[in-house]
Amino acid sequence: MKLYEALAEEIAGMIAKNVLRPGERLPSVRQQQERRGVSPSTVFQAYYLLEARGAIESRPRSGYYVAQRQPLAPEPEASRPDGVSTVVDVSELVFSVLDAGRERSNVPFGSAFPSPLLFPLEKLGRAAAAALRRIDPWSTVADLPPGNAELRRQIALRYQLDGVQVAADEIVITNGALEALNLCLQAVAHPGDTVLVESPTFYAALQALERIGLKAVEVATHPREGMELGALAEALEQHKPQACWIMTSFQNPLGSLMPPEKKQALVELLARYDVPLIEDDVYGELYFGAQRPALAKRYDGKGLVMHCSSFSKCLAPGFRVGWAAPGRFARHVERLKLTTSLAAAMPSQLALAEYLGQGGYDRHLRQLRGALAGQQEKMMQAIARHFPPGTRFTQPQGGYFLWVALPEGVDALVLHRCALAHGISVAPGPIFSAKRAFRNCLRLNYGHHWDADHEAAIATLGQLARDQLQG
Numbered sequence: 001m002k003l004y005e006a007l008a009e010e011i012a013g014m015i016a017k018n019v020l021r022p023g024e025r026l027p028s029v030r031q032q033q034e035r036r037g038v039s040p041s042t043v044f045q046a047y048y049l050l051e052a053r054g055a056i057e058s059r060p061r062s063g064y065y066v067a068q069r070q071p072l073a074p075e076p077e078a079s080r081p082d083g084v085s086t087v088v089d090v091s092e093l094v095f096s097v098l099d100a101g102r103e104r105s106n107v108p109f110g111s112a113f114p115s116p117l118l119f120p121l122e123k124l125g126r127a128a129a130a131a132l133r134r135i136d137p138w139s140t141v142a143d144l145p146p147g148n149a150e151l152r153r154q155i156a157l158r159y160q161l162d163g164v165q166v167a168a169d170e171i172v173i174t175n176g177a178l179e180a181l182n183l184c185l186q187a188v189a190h191p192g193d194t195v196l197v198e199s200p201t202f203y204a205a206l207q208a209l210e211r212i213g214l215k216a217v218e219v220a221t222h223p224r225e226g227m228e229l230g231a232l233a234e235a236l237e238q239h240k241p242q243a244c245w246i247m248t249s250f251q252n253p254l255g256s257l258m259p260p261e262k263k264q265a266l267v268e269l270l271a272r273y274d275v276p277l278i279e280d281d282v283y284g285e286l287y288f289g290a291q292r293p294a295l296a297k298r299y300d301g302k303g304l305v306m307h308c309s310s311f312s313k314c315l316a317p318g319f320r321v322g323w324a325a326p327g328r329f330a331r332h333v334e335r336l337k338l339t340t341s342l343a344a345a346m347p348s349q350l351a352l353a354e355y356l357g358q359g360g361y362d363r364h365l366r367q368l369r370g371a372l373a374g375q376q377e378k379m380m381q382a383i384a385r386h387f388p389p390g391t392r393f394t395q396p397q398g399g400y401f402l403w404v405a406l407p408e409g410v411d412a413l414v415l416h417r418c419a420l421a422h423g424i425s426v427a428p429g430p431i432f433s434a435k436r437a438f439r440n441c442l443r444l445n446y447g448h449h450w451d452a453d454h455e456a457a458i459a460t461l462g463q464l465a466r467d468q469l470q471g
Contacts, residue, residue, distance in 0.1 A: 005049070009290060011046065016289045023065060051064070053369070054067055055067055055288075072393075073393050077223075083219075083231070088434045090206045090210060093436065094203045107453060109445050111445045111447070111448075112252075112427075114448065131350035131351050131354040139346065145335075147349060148349040148350060154352075166325045172326065174337060175344050176322040177309055179337075179340070180333075181308045183340065185209075194216075195243045196219050198219060198251060198254075200429065206433075217239050217241065218437075221256065224257070225257070225259060225262060226248060226251060226257065226262070229265055232244070249283060249293045252399070255403060267305060270304060281295060282308075287398040288397050288398050300327060302328070303327035311352060320344070374450075376402070378446075380395060383404065383444075387462040389407070403441060405440060409440070410469060413439070415428065415464055419460070
């Protein structure tokens, strides 16, 4: 870590712990230089990085201050689903929305991915070339599931950094996180069983349940802190589910983040009912605070937490390399992987193992988080300026999605179609619910470089919403 990055992380940590409070003036560049024995350039770079994240702000002829970060709008209310199990039938709606938004010229607010320009693709390419020059021909056989040994070792080391002891032998490499999640689901549930999900939830989770023939129970979810544990306890008692699928950090679409004590209580509650937790953690590395959020798997004492993640959202989207750490179900998931798709692509595994071994991953992540935090701030400001009164939206502490609740009277599916006619894609709320709820909600992606076109697109969306309200 470079000196300016270390200084920025230290200041960010003080802000997160409220040692430095909103509106408080930071030490001047000269004061920081004298106290820490660093150059003015180091201090300026640290302050510029924090300013890009929206953590501090500069005031002409006055210096740098901790950003006020007052809410630009109220957050949406917690969901209140009816708690009745549902046969899932969402795929046609999801595919119609996704197919309509594929045009590359569209402003990609509806995309599920951040901009590929944020990733170190050239370095990954060089790592791939270096790895392939040294490839052992026998690895094409030896590295069948659970996957390349060096890549699994590197992933196990990252678990250790997060305070979680996961043996490399427990890790199963998959074709992206979605395959890992599907394999974990198949390992514990069978057609006709019930699975608990958040409300709203990631549409691919609903599609996975639909494909296997499972029923969904949507559980009340808070837009800031995730699934409500009281509602979860009631659902466990009433429905006797076979699994619970949750994104505990920066949930898609809400951006919610469960506090660590709530994650611990979640794991303990599910353990009392012996219900596996499928922990979807693809956004966990994209935090804006001082440290990575704790994993729910950290609190797992019974091997019931099936942790799944990937490199697709934070490093290499096209490589399609994910993994599962499925606890007591590891052997079952490994065999399912063999019978489903045999193995993940070997060149991708080798390239990522090489890249991680070179030690540049954390530096890339710091740059990525800074870019996303700055883009989030710009999108929130634009929504506050252009959307109709009564609009509510989440203000996540990481990831790259905002959940926007427009005033009643706005139909998100109609808005989606009208926006496409103006070259703008959005993700309408009904695709995130087995019951096609959230008719007035949108998920918006701020993972692309903010420019005048994005500002104009938000203004257009706001006007389209106002037009609906005016009838």
